[in-house]
Amino acid sequence: xxxKHRSLPINxxxxxxxxxxxxxxIICSAIFCIVLAATWFPGSIHAEAANDITKKNxxxxxxxxxxxxxxxxxxxxVSLSFDPTPLGSRNSEGLRGNYTVEEGFRKLLQGSGFxxxxxxxxxxxxxxxxxxxxxxxLPEMVVTGGKADGYVAKRTKTATKTDTPIIEAxxxxxxxxxxxxxxxxxxxxxxALRYVPGVTVDQFGFEGRGYEYLLLRGxxxxxxxxxxxxxxxxxFGFFSSFITDPYxxxxxxxxxxxxSVLFGRGDAGGIVNRVTKLPNxxxxxxxQLQYGNFDxxxxxxDLGAATEDGKLMFRLVTTALDTDTQVKYPNTGGERAExxxxxIAPSITxxxxxxxxxxxxxxVLNNRSGTSLFQIVAPDGSQTRVLQSDPKFTRYAANQSSIxxxxxxxxxEIFTVRQNFRYTQxxxxxxxxxxxxxxxxEQPTLLDRQAYGTNxxxxxxxxxxxxxxxxxxxxxxxxxxxxADWNQTNLNLKYFEGYNDGSLAPAIDxxxxxxxxxxxxxxxxxxxxxxxxxxxxxxxxDQMRYNENWILTLSGRFDRIRNRDKDFLIEETSKRxxxxxxxxxxxxxxxxxxxxPYFGFSQSFLPQTSISADGKPFDPTRxxxxxxxxxxxxxxGRSLYTVAFFDLTKTNVLTRDPNDxxxxxxxxxxxxxxxxxxxxxxxxxxxxxNAIASFTYHDVENIKDTDFRGNTPIQVPDILASGxxxxxxxxxxxxxxxDFGLGFGVRHVGRVYNDEANxxxxxxxxxxxxxxxxxxxxxxxxxxxxxxxxxxxxxTTFFNRQYPGTERTVIGTLSFRF
Numbered sequence: 001x002x003x004k005h006r007s008l009p010i011n012x013x014x015x016x017x018x019x020x021x022x023x024x025x026i027i028c029s030a031i032f033c034i035v036l037a038a039t040w041f042p043g044s045i046h047a048e049a050a051n052d053i054t055k056k057n058x059x060x061x062x063x064x065x066x067x068x069x070x071x072x073x074x075x076x077x078v079s080l081s082f083d084p085t086p087l088g089s090r091n092s093e094g095l096r097g098n099y100t101v102e103e104g105f106r107k108l109l110q111g112s113g114f115x116x117x118x119x120x121x122x123x124x125x126x127x128x129x130x131x132x133x134x135x136x137x138l139p140e141m142v143v144t145g146g147k148a149d150g151y152v153a154k155r156t157k158t159a160t161k162t163d164t165p166i167i168e169a170x171x172x173x174x175x176x177x178x179x180x181x182x183x184x185x186x187x188x189x190x191x192a193l194r195y196v197p198g199v200t201v202d203q204f205g206f207e208g209r210g211y212e213y214l215l216l217r218g219x220x221x222x223x224x225x226x227x228x229x230x231x232x233x234x235x236f237g238f239f240s241s242f243i244t245d246p247y248x249x250x251x252x253x254x255x256x257x258x259x260s261v262l263f264g265r266g267d268a269g270g271i272v273n274r275v276t277k278l279p280n281x282x283x284x285x286x287x288q289l290q291y292g293n294f295d296x297x298x299x300x301x302d303l304g305a306a307t308e309d310g311k312l313m314f315r316l317v318t319t320a321l322d323t324d325t326q327v328k329y330p331n332t333g334g335e336r337a338e339x340x341x342x343x344i345a346p347s348i349t350x351x352x353x354x355x356x357x358x359x360x361x362x363x364v365l366n367n368r369s370g371t372s373l374f375q376i377v378a379p380d381g382s383q384t385r386v387l388q389s390d391p392k393f394t395r396y397a398a399n400q401s402s403i404x405x406x407x408x409x410x411x412x413e414i415f416t417v418r419q420n421f422r423y424t425q426x427x428x429x430x431x432x433x434x435x436x437x438x439x440x441x442e443q444p445t446l447l448d449r450q451a452y453g454t455n456x457x458x459x460x461x462x463x464x465x466x467x468x469x470x471x472x473x474x475x476x477x478x479x480x481x482x483x484a485d486w487n488q489t490n491l492n493l494k495y496f497e498g499y500n501d502g503s504l505a506p507a508i509d510x511x512x513x514x515x516x517x518x519x520x521x522x523x524x525x526x527x528x529x530x531x532x533x534x535x536x537x538x539x540x541x542d543q544m545r546y547n548e549n550w551i552l553t554l555s556g557r558f559d560r561i562r563n564r565d566k567d568f569l570i571e572e573t574s575k576r577x578x579x580x581x582x583x584x585x586x587x588x589x590x591x592x593x594x595x596x597p598y599f600g601f602s603q604s605f606l607p608q609t610s611i612s613a614d615g616k617p618f619d620p621t622r623x624x625x626x627x628x629x630x631x632x633x634x635x636x637g638r639s640l641y642t643v644a645f646f647d648l649t650k651t652n653v654l655t656r657d658p659n660d661x662x663x664x665x666x667x668x669x670x671x672x673x674x675x676x677x678x679x680x681x682x683x684x685x686x687x688x689x690n691a692i693a694s695f696t697y698h699d700v701e702n703i704k705d706t707d708f709r710g711n712t713p714i715q716v717p718d719i720l721a722s723g724x725x726x727x728x729x730x731x732x733x734x735x736x737x738x739d740f741g742l743g744f745g746v747r748h749v750g751r752v753y754n755d756e757a758n759x760x761x762x763x764x765x766x767x768x769x770x771x772x773x774x775x776x777x778x779x780x781x782x783x784x785x786x787x788x789x790x791x792x793x794x795x796t797t798f799f800n801r802q803y804p805g806t807e808r809t810v811i812g813t814l815s816f817r818f
Contacts, residue, residue: 055098055413057470057477059165059545062094062635068108069116071154073124075163076101077357079281080116082126087114091635096548098413123281151180151690151726152638152682158253158273160543160553161230161262162468162479167631168543170553170586170600171259172198172644174680176252178277180692183726183743184771185784185813189244189252190214193272194747194769195722197678197694198256203715203752205795205803206373208325208339209396210243216269217256217648218674218700218716219623224266224606227273229406231422231462232263236531236609237491239430240458243365243400244274245343247288247300248317251275256678257646258604258623260582261555264487264537268604268623268650268674278359278406279313279349281306285818292811294336296323311351318344326807327373327387329515335391337370355410362403369396371432374801376447376510379438383794383802386510388435388449393519400426419465426458431521433505435800450498451505451522457492466539481541488534495527528568531609535561548590553600555584561607563617576617580605594633601626608654608668618668621652639683648674655705671704672713688731692745696720711758715796719750719764726771743771754797765793765805780815 060071066087073080078101092108099107105116105124116124153175156166166173174196186192189212190201200215207213214221223241226233235241256270263271284304291297304315320342327337345363352358371389378384404422411417431453439446466483498504499522506517539557546552562577586600604623629644653670679695700716702708712718724745729737747767754760768789773782790808797803 055100055103056410057098057413058095058104059168060095062092064635064638065090065092065108065112067154067638068092068094069105072104072108074155076104079123082116082124086126087112150638150684151177151183151692152640152684153177153251154633154640156253157230158227158255158271160541161466161481161483162541162543164543166640167594167596167633168551168588168590170551170584170588170598171602171627172256172629172642172646172678172680174254174256174642176254178250181246181249181252183741183773184724184745184769185782185811186246187809187811188212189246189274191786192246192249192252193254195692195694195724195745196254197680197696197720198270198676199254200715200717200720200749202806203795204374206326206806208327208337208371208373209239209369210341210367210398211241212244214272215716216254216267216272217646217676218672218698218713219267219269219650221267221269221272225269225271227263227271229276229404229420229422230263230273231404231420231464232265232460232487233274233424234265234460234489235426235458236489237456237458237493238454238495239396240426240428240456240491242424242426243367243398245319245341245365247302247319248277248343248345248363249274250277256644257600257625257627257648258582258602260559260580260604260623261557261584261602262539262541264485264535264557264559265561265606265620266604267606268621268625268648276345276347276361277302277315277317278347278361279304279306279315281310281313284315287816288813290811290813292323293809294324294326296809296811297321298323313349313351315347316345318342325370325373327371328385329387329391329513330385331513332391332515335515337373337391337394338368339370340366340368342366357406357408359406360403361405363401365398365400367396367398367400370394371396374803376435377797377800377802378510379444384510386508386513388447388508388801389432390515390517390519392516393451394432396428396430396432398426398428400424414470416468417466418468419463421463422461424460426456428454428456428458430454430456433519436504439507445511446507446509448507449505451519452495452497453522454496455494457490459490461488462486475546477545479543481539483540484536484538486534486536488532491529491531493527493529493531494525496522496524497526498522498524500524525569530566530568532564533561533607533609534563535559551588551590553584553586553588557582559605561620563607563609565609574617578607578620580620580622594635596631596633597629598631599626599628608652618654618666619652621650623648623650625649639681641683642678642680644678646674646676646678649703650674653702653705655707669704670702672700673703674698674700676700686731688728690726692722692724694720694722708756708758711756712753714754714756714798715752717750717752717764719748721748722746724769739774739776741771741773741775743769743773745769752796760797762794762796765791767791767793767805778816778818780813780817782813782815783810784813785810 058075095104109115114126116126118124157163159169159173176192181192193199193201198217204213223235233242253273258268259271260266284302286302288300298321300319302317306313323339324336329335343365347361349359371394376384376386376388402422402424407419409417433449433451436448436450438444439448464485466481469480471478505519537557537559541555544552558581560579565574582603584602588596588598590596602625605620607620608618625648627646632641650672652668653672654666655670676698681693684690698718700712702711726743728741750764752762767787769786770788771784787808793805795803795805
């Protein structure tokens with residue numbers, strides 16, 4: 001029995017990294033100095049991509065020649081610099097087979113009158129064909145391999161961990177590109193997902209602390225759906241949750257439905273993968289200055305360069321934010337909660353050979369903020385503007401940092417090996433107050449309050465290694481993936497509630513609230529614990545292609561998880577181990593006209609950290625989904641359309657124990673089913689006019705529950721709908737308008753239930769967004785407004801608290817790109 005809880009052998013990785021590597025802050029500082037030195041002397045640095053002579057297998061779909069060239073450059077990992085205008089409406093049949101980079105470009109441009117040559121900077125540039133004695137270099141427009149251009153991404157690594165066209169993935173996936181985030185001037189992570197189907201964001205209204213609340217197909221995605229660069233970024237605890245600065249992202253991939261087969265533990269709704277900005281061969285020089293309402297001030301920089309031989313590439317991304325918020329305390333003369341945030345992310349890429357790439361990255365994020373916005377509901381049910389927190393007492397502080405690396409090596413045209421690693425830590429301190437109920441019949445407007453606080457330290461170490469093989473067996477071509485990953489998460493938690501002498505925090509009168517009264521820091525220690533979760537998983541996947549039309553994807557994974565929880569207050573340790581097998585199967589048929597119907601089956605599992613009333617740990621929850629849909633990618637344009645029907649069931653859901661009169665005990669008897677349809681269109685309707693449209697219908701129901709069978713879980717809207725149009729007036733050919741652009745969006749969120757009994761609802765709401773921009777040479781100026789008509793709405797109401805939605809924001813951003 002002693003060996004039952006022995007540490008996993010792979011924990012030697014953890015000992016090695018923690019023992020030999022300095023803190024993430026020290027390493028980030030070292031990377032920062034190197035990157036800053038590299039970008040400070042532009043005269044000696046030029047971007048250059050390595051001349052890859054290795055053949056790789058490509059499956060680039062047909063379409064506009066300019067689009068196909070961009071797709072090929074992204075798949076090949078090289079930089080392309082050209083103005084697509086001279087190519088006009090030329091089409092291409094695409095590219096399939098084994099080619100070097102130069103062979104691929106020659107094949108695609110055959111008979112076009114153009115060719116691509118590698119410049120002194122290592123970037124491929126478009127010129128007229130050498131048959132013409134007067135070779136003319138055409139105007140440039142940098143298109144960096146690996147970055148989705150415009151609003152429409154066509155490839156992803158999130159769905160399969162291989163570079164795969166989105167149309168071939170047997171699961172619905174949406175990509176929010178860097179261009180879209182820039183055009184909409186996205187300020188936080190959940191704001192980036194507002195126009196994505198199947199995703200509910202900001203269900204607690206305005207959030208100033210940095211929490212990234214979201215639902216995926218009706219299931220919680222706050223922590224267990226979080227991924228970054230393909231590695232888990234999950235968190236657990238009272239207030240521990242990793243924070244994302246969207247300026248540091250290249251794109252966001254949203255994979256809907258159970259996805260444990262490649263990523264391990266996760267909830268049934270899917271995953272959200274944040275793809276970090278990393279070095280590339282193209283020079284990057286951008287400085288941003290920003291000002292907005294609520295006295296918002298922000299500065300940001302994105303700098304990148306490479307050495308002359310193309311073997312070293314550098315990038316530095318940083319932001320600093322200082323702003324008030326809409327959280328306003330009454331009777332204080334306008335005092336508001338504030339946010340102070342700093343973020344820096346240096347990275348270095350080394351290409352020692354044409355077949356090997358090593359990237360070292362790190363980041364540091366410091367966050368200081370006040371409370372979130374929830375207002376007290378009066379005893380008669382009416383809404384007040386009174387906050388139960390206090391501006392002099394409530395504080396949230398989080399210091400977050402990470403280091404990691406990505407290694408990729410091509411042995412030959414068949415075998416490729418990759419390894420990704422990241423170590424992340426967050427230290428957080430939080431203190432606030434919650435309401436205990438209204439005082440007495442004699443004082444019905446007096447709310448008793450309890451002070452509480454937490455000290456938390458969260459660390460996570462993730463290592464993922466896999467071997468990819470591309471081979472043929474007769475008429476069937478295979479992309480096989482064989483891999484293993486390890487994840488260790490540790491949480492040290494101290495939770496203080498109230499005071500050792502039994503006293504409470506000062507009560508507050510909702511008719512005449514008084515703030516700024518001295519409040520002592522709580523000292524009654526309620527929880528003092530350390531929890532550790534180890535996960536070791538092995539996975540295999542085969543993407544099979546037959547006759548260039550049929551694509552069958554089969555995946556399987558086995559996980560072993562061990563949980564150890566130490567309670568220092570009672571000197572008791574609990575241990576648990578779980579194992580799970582998850583699978584996925586999908587079939588796609590590619591028609592020559594760009595239509596691709598698909599059918600998929602996938603599973604998920606999620607271990608539970610709670611225990612039952614008798615002290616026994618709960619079994620993991622499990623998710624099973626059947627999904628059928630159609631994707632359409634027309635050959636002649638930059639568009640992607642998706643329709644998905646899904647039937648998703650989650651079992652072993654925790655419900656309230658009816659035998660507990662207090663209502664706090666849980667039991668594991670629930671089952672939730674989510675059925676629905678999702679529609680998404682991302683398209684360039686015609687030159688200069690881009691559009692995004694999405695629609696989601698949810699039918700989410702408790703189909704097995706002790707008390708609430710047949711009811712809808714709280715905060716899950718029945719309908720989500722959104723649309724965004726963006727137009728660049730340069731396409732009109734009118735001189736005085738050519739530098740302007742305009743965007744307009746609308747978002748609708750359906751009604752939600754506030755309680756499990758479905759007796760109270762929050763009504764639906766509709767919001768409008770807009771942007772106006774001016775771009776001239778290296779200068780880009782944008783004015784963005786969210787909720788432009790300042791619609792006053794409530795996101796949800798429960799526990800006698802209402803959560804107002806985000807008010808109108810107006811932000812001006814001046815960008816210098818040089």
